[in-house]
Amino acid sequence: MKNTSSKLLISVLLASMSSLACADDAKKQKYFSKFDSDNNNHLSLEEYSSMLKVRFEKSDKSGWEKQASKRMDFKDANADGQLSFGEWQQSR
Numbered sequence: 506m507k508n509t510s511s512k513l514l515i516s517v518l519l520a521s522m523s524s525l526a527c528a529d530d531a532k533k534q535k536y537f538s539k540f541d542s543d544n545n546n547h548l549s550l551e552e553y554s555s556m557l558k559v560r561f562e563k564s565d566k567s568g569w570e571k572q573a574s575k576r577m578d579f580k581d582a583n584a585d586g587q588l589s590f591g592e593w594q595q596s597r
């Protein structure tokens with residue numbers, strides 16, 4: 506009896522976790538698109554900079570200009586000067 510209920514609890518937990526992850530992905534995609542102003546599914550340095558600017562200003566930090574190009578270099582795995590959604594998502 507105890508075993509059954511804990512199994513049930515685990516499956517409920519797992520189900521809610523995966524739906525949370527999905528909602529999170531959709532949110533991220535929406536956020537990404539918001540800054541992808543020419544809608545090419547990639548963030549240019551300019552687009553990424555404006556994203557960082559908003560984020561930095563929200564938390565009262567400065568230096569987003571420097572951070573933008575630094576982080577861009579770091580995230581831009583294929584070095585095309587643009588961030589795809591996948592690249593952007595990694596190692597934030």
Ligand SMILES: [Ca+2]
Pocket residue numbers: 541542543544545546547548549552
């Ligand atoms: Ca773009």
